[in-house]
Every structure is written in structure tokens, then in C-alpha cells.
Amino acid sequence: MSLSREKLEEIFYNFILTVATGIPEDVYNAIRKAYETEENPVAKTQLKAILEDMEVACKETRPICQDTGTPYLWIEIGEEFPIKPLDVEEAFIAALRRATKEGYLRPNAVDPLYAKNSGDNTGRFIPWIHFEPKRGNELKVNLMFKGGGSEAPSTLIMSTPLKGFENLYKGVIDAIVRAGPLPCPPVIVGVAIGAGADIVMSLAKKALLRPIGERHPDPKAAKIEEELLEAINKLGIGPHGFGGKYTALDVKFEYAHRHPATFAIGIITSCWATRRGSIKISPDGSFQVLTRHLRREGDKCVIK
Amino acid sequence: MAEARVFHLKTPISDEEIEKLRVGDILYITGIMVTARDEAHKKILETLEKGEKLPIDLHGLVLYHCGPVVRKRPDGTWEVVAAGPTTSMRMESVEAEFIEKTGVKVVVGKGGMGPRTAEAMKKHKAVYAVFTGGAGALAASRIKRVIDVYWLEELGIPEAVWVFEVEEFGPLVVTIDAQGNNFYEEQMAKVRERAEKVKEELLSKLEH
Numbered sequence: 001m002s003l004s005r006e007k008l009e010e011i012f013y014n015f016i017l018t019v020a021t022g023i024p025e026d027v028y029n030a031i032r033k034a035y036e037t038e039e040n041p042v043a044k045t046q047l048k049a050i051l052e053d054m055e056v057a058c059k060e061t062r063p064i065c066q067d068t069g070t071p072y073l074w075i076e077i078g079e080e081f082p083i084k085p086l087d088v089e090e091a092f093i094a095a096l097r098r099a100t101k102e103g104y105l106r107p108n109a110v111d112p113l114y115a116k117n118s119g120d121n122t123g124r125f126i127p128w129i130h131f132e133p134k135r136g137n138e139l140k141v142n143l144m145f146k147g148g149g150s151e152a153p154s155t156l157i158m159s160t161p162l163k164g165f166e167n168l169y170k171g172v173i174d175a176i177v178r179a180g181p182l183p184c185p186p187v188i189v190g191v192a193i194g195a196g197a198d199i200v201m202s203l204a205k206k207a208l209l210r211p212i213g214e215r216h217p218d219p220k221a222a223k224i225e226e227e228l229l230e231a232i233n234k235l236g237i238g239p240h241g242f243g244g245k246y247t248a249l250d251v252k253f254e255y256a257h258r259h260p261a262t263f264a265i266g267i268i269t270s271c272w273a274t275r276r277g278s279i280k281i282s283p284d285g286s287f288q289v290l291t292r293h294l295r296r297e298g299d300k301c302v303i304k
Numbered sequence: 305m306a307e308a309r310v311f312h313l314k315t316p317i318s319d320e321e322i323e324k325l326r327v328g329d330i331l332y333i334t335g336i337m338v339t340a341r342d343e344a345h346k347k348i349l350e351t352l353e354k355g356e357k358l359p360i361d362l363h364g365l366v367l368y369h370c371g372p373v374v375r376k377r378p379d380g381t382w383e384v385v386a387a388g389p390t391t392s393m394r395m396e397s398v399e400a401e402f403i404e405k406t407g408v409k410v411v412v413g414k415g416g417m418g419p420r421t422a423e424a425m426k427k428h429k430a431v432y433a434v435f436t437g438g439a440g441a442l443a444a445s446r447i448k449r450v451i452d453v454y455w456l457e458e459l460g461i462p463e464a465v466w467v468f469e470v471e472e473f474g475p476l477v478v479t480i481d482a483q484g485n486n487f488y489e490e491q492m493a494k495v496r497e498r499a500e501k502v503k504e505e506l507l508s509k510l511e512h
Contacts, residue, residue: 041307042328045475046436053439057386066373066386066440103375103385106462117460149391149414149437169506177499180492182391182415184437231506235495240414240437241488242477273438 002082003285005091011279011287012095012141019143019277020063020104022293023054025303026211027249027274034186034239034246043244050239050272058294058301061104065273068105069145071096071127074206080137082283088139089129096121108148130202139281140290142209150187150271153179156197157265164263168193172228173235175267176248181241184271186249188212189232191224192266194256200266207252208270209278216253225251239272312472316364317409319429325478327487331433332474333410336451337366339466341390343459345398352405359454360467362406369395369413371462373440374450382450384468386440389414392432400424412476416488422480432480435473446473 023031031054035047057064073092077085097120099105109123110116121127134140153175159167172191192203215222228251238244249272258264278290292303308330313321315335325331338360340348351358372387392413395402399411399421409430411417414437425431435443451467459465479487 042477045308045330045477049436049439049442049475053388053436053442056445057441060441060445062441062444063373063386064441065438066371066388066443067390067438068373068386103373103383106371106373106386107460117462119460147438152391165510166507169510170503173499173503173506177492177495180415180495181434181437181488182393184414227506227509231502234502234505235498237495240434240477241416241491243491271438 001285003281003283005083005087007285008083008088008281009091009095011281012092013098015141015143015277015279015289016095016099017061017104018289018293018295019275020068020099020145021057021061022295023057023064024211024274024276025292025294026213027272028054028294028303030212030249031272034249038244038246040238040242040244042242043238043246046239046242054294055301058296061296063104063106064275065147065271066106067147067149068108069147069275070108071121072144072146072205073127073129074132074142074209075129076132076134076140078134078136078138080283081139085131092127093122096127137283140278141281142276142278144209144276147184147271147273150183150269152182153267153269155267156201158197159263159265161258161261161263164193164265168265169228171265172267173231176232176237177235179269180237183269184240184273185237186239186246186272187269188249188274189228189251190254190268190270191228191251192254192256193258194264194266195259195262197264199256200264201268203254203256204266204268207254208268208274209276210252212250221253221255225253308477313410315366317366318364322409322429322431322482325431326481326483327478327485329478330474331410331476331478332472333366333476334471334473335366335469337368337412337468337470337473338362339368339370339372339468341369341371341463342394343463344455344465345395345402347455347459348465349398349401349405358406360452362408364407364409366410366412367402367408368468369411372444372466374461374466382453384444384447384450387443387447388438388440389435391415392417396421403428403430416479416486419486422484422486425480425482426484429482431478431482433476433478435476443473446470
């Protein structure tokens with residue numbers, strides 16, 4: 001059987017619910033480990049509440065956070081995939097509207113000029129979609145519901161190349177300190193270097209898709225991730241600003257070749273409630289959710 | 305912070321109960337919590353300015369900085385799906401006046417508030433407490449029912465004033481007390497100091 005647009009919409013709808021209500025495995029494990037090893041008692045109460053929240057969201061199919069974010073999509077579409085890009089986009093939008101109408105997502109798309117909420121999470125350029133053409137016949141969709149509060153530390157630094165890494169290290173620490181408890185720490189930090197402002201902001205956000213604990217394949221890039229993570233966790237901001245060892249769960253670094261005259265640095269964070277997932281869909285309508293989430297099984301919650 | 309003291313409060317909350325609280329204490333609230341974000345603060349203050357009565361008397365109640373996810377059940381009642389706190393600092397410019405004019409005793413949100421709010425809390429006997437940001441499902445599970453909603457048509461779901469009946473809503477951590485202490489201000493001053501050393505260490509790694 002081949003895949004219809006209706007079937008694709010149904011797959012997207014269920015995928016949206018999985019991502020909005022089921023915390024990804026890596027985030028769950030990182031918070032659990034933080035809870036088990038944190039010694040500051042108030043920080044520990046926050047981590048405990050976070051774990052309870054994840055369980056409630058999973059058991060009762062509720063959004064993990066009431067800010068169900070802005071939908072970001074990175075879509076890799078095979079040249080031979082039977083449904084055209086615009087139809088893929090329309091199917092996703094229809095699924096998003098349905099999930100919003102049924103109360104799984106808060107309507108978060110506000111027209112800035114006319115101060116009007118569209119009511120269905122769609123609007124001008126929203127959902128924000130990157131399409132990437134690929135060889136082959138499959139569709140891969142990476143979805144992130146990006147919270148508004150954790151956009152607070154977002155920083156762009158147009159550095160001179162000679163001062164590049166110095167400004168990068170200082171800039172990351174300054175951004176995290178300036179935002180303090182606002183982005184709902186412990187956060188995941190995305191950092192990128194490149195030629196221009198738009199490139200680095202895009203790469204920094206996309207870097208947040210990579211799972212916690214996975215190091216960049218380039219050893220120099222991996223070292224930057226490790227050094228920044230260690231430094232951030234010495235600041236003692238901690239869960240919601242109550243101190244302790246865990247201000248960040250991880251740092252994700254990415255880079256593009258830069259221009260000889262530029263050294264742009266992008267910094268973006270994601271809150272503890274990082275909601276992201278990936279799905280692969282085949283032309284025959286079969287699909288596989290590539291990420292594992294905390295999901296309900298009978299009356300229990302398991303990672304699957 | 306040392307091991308925290310825990311308080312269970314029921315609305316309406318009295319000045320005497322507020323005066324016992326200190327930053328770092330943990331609260332659980334039973335009774336009535338009323339949501340208001342940016343637009344609702346404006347709306348409530350404008351109503352009072354005009355000399356009109358509010359649809360609900362807020363004296364002794366709990367103000368919650370929250371824009372919930374709600375849905376209507378088939379019988380017409382509201383179900384709260386997720387209801388964690390929003391960033392309180394956005395309301396800093398109007399909160400002092402809000403506390404003075406409405407008589408709320410506890411303000412619940414996330415991220416802390418500034419010196420004007422702390423001053424008003426000292427003067428009018430109120431505290432600010434933080435609910436775990438992002439924990440929207442957990443918060444919703446402590447809300448027993450929606451008693452009422454005001455200005456829904458005009459302000460929309462996240463901005464409307466929702467009146468929640470809650471049971472053991474928490475844990476809330478007091479970060480501004482009625483004695484003038486502001487936990488986040490002190491905490492972030494220490495963080496900023498530490499940050500200088502952290503940056504020095506980081507940069508020394510670059511040099512070799």
C-alpha cells in the first residue's frame with residue numbers, strides 16, 4: 001500500500017503527541033542522574049518535581065510544560081518520496097492544528113503587528129520549517145517544540161577572528177549568567193561558529209537536536225563542548241536558580257567554515273523540558289520513531 | 305540553603321501567616337489561586353482605576369503568573385491540561401501596585417522578581433514563591449477544578465484570568481519574603497562573582 005496524504009497527517013499527529021507529552025530518553029536519564037547525585041536540598045526538590053512532572057505528563061498524556069513552544073522542523077525529504085514537499089508541509093500543519101484544537105498544545109502563534117493569537121499554532125512562517133533534499137525515497141522529520149522562556153539567553157556575537165575563541169568562551173558564560181533562572185535550567189546549550197549571523201544562529205539551534213552525552217565527532221569540537229559544560233556547571237545557578245551542580249545538562253557545539261574576516265558566534269539554550277524527536281517514514285506508509293521517549297505502557301511509563 | 309521548612313497554607317491567608325515565612329521555605333497551598341499574566345494585570349488595574357469592582361475579591365488569595373493549556377469537556381466544564389508558571393519579571397513594572405490594590409498574599413511564578421515588588425511585599429505583607437518552571441503537567445494535577453474564568457473572549461486562553469481551586473499546590477519555594485529578603489538577587493550576585501573566576505579558568509585553557 002502506498003502512503004496517502006491522510007495517512008501522513010495521522011502519522012504526524014501521533015508523532016506530535018509523542019514529542020509534546022513524552023520526554024526524550026536522554027533528557028529523562030540526565031535529569032534522573034542529576035536528582036540522584038545533587039546534594040543541595042532545594043535544588044533536589046526542583047529535580048524531584050521535574051521527574052514527577054515527566055511521569056504525570058506521560059501517564060495522563062498531558063504536555064510536559066504548558067508552554068508547548070514554537071514548532072521547529074528540520075525535514076529531510078528523499079527525491080523519490082511519493083508526497084511532494086508542499087503536501088508534506090500541509091499534512092504537518094493539519095496535524096498541528098488538530099493537536100492544538102484537542103488541547104495537547106497551547107496556541108502560541110501571535111501576530112506581532114496586530115497582537116492577535118492565531119489560535120492554532122500556525123501563522124506567518126510558523127511552523128518554522130527547514131527542508132533539505134536528500135537522495136532516496138524516505139522522509140525524515142526532526143521536530144522540536146521550542147519553549148519561549150529558554151530563548152532568553154540567545155546571543156549573537158560578531159567577533160573578530162583573532163579574538164574568536166576568547167569571545168566564544170566569555171560569551172557563553174555571560175549569556176548563561178545574564179539569564180540566570182529564566183530559561184528553566186538545567187539547560188542544554190547550543191553554540192556555533194560560522195561566517196554569518198543567520199548561519200550560526202541556525203546551527204546553534206539545530207545542534208540542540210543532538211542527544212545529551214554524545215560528543216561532536218571532531219576532537220577539537222568535542223573538547224570545546226566538554227570545557228564549556230564543566231565551566232557552566234561551576235557557576236552554581238542550578239535548577240531554577242536554586243544552586244547546586246547542574247546548571248547545564250550538556251553543551252552542543254557546531255561549526256561551519258567562516259569567512260576570513262568574520263567569526264560569528266551563535267548561542268541558544270533549551271530548557272530542561274527539551275522536547276524533540278525524529279521519525280522516518282517510508283513510501284509504503286511504514287514508519288519508525290527514531291528517538292525513544294518516556295511513554296505509557298498499560299498503567300506504567302517506560303522508555304520506548 | 306539548609307534543609308527547608310515546610311508550610312501548608314489555606315486561603316484566605318493572613319498577614320500573621322505571611323510574617324512567619326522566610327526565603328527558602330517550602331509552601332503547599334490549598335484553596336484559591338487566580339492567574340494573571342501581562343494583559344490581565346493591566347486589565348485588573350484599569351478596572352480598579354475606574355473605581356469598578358473586580359469580578360473576584362483577591363484579598364488573602366494567591367496570584368499565579370500562568371498561561372494554562374485548558375480544554376472544554378463535553379459537559380461544558382474546563383479541564384486544566386498543563387499549568388506551570390511563566391516568567392514573573394515581565395510583571396515587575398506593575399506588581400507593586402497590584403499587590404497594594406488587590407491584597408493578594410502570595411505571588412507564584414518563576415524566575416524571581418525585582419526590588420519594587422520586594423519593597424511592596426514588605427510593606428503590604430506578601431511573599432513571592434517559585435513553582436518549578438516547566439512542570440506544567442505536575443501543576444495541573446494539583447488543580448482540582450476551574451471555578452471561573454474572566455475576560456476569556458477579550459484576552460484569549462493564556463492571558464485570561466482563571467480561578468483555580470487547588471489542593472496542596474507545590475512545592476513552592478519562597479524567594480521573596482515580607483522581611484525584604486530577595487533570594488535570587490543574593491544568589492545571582494554570588495553567581496556573577498563566581499563567573500569571573502570561571503571565565504579566567506576557561507581562557508587559561510585556550511592559551512596552551
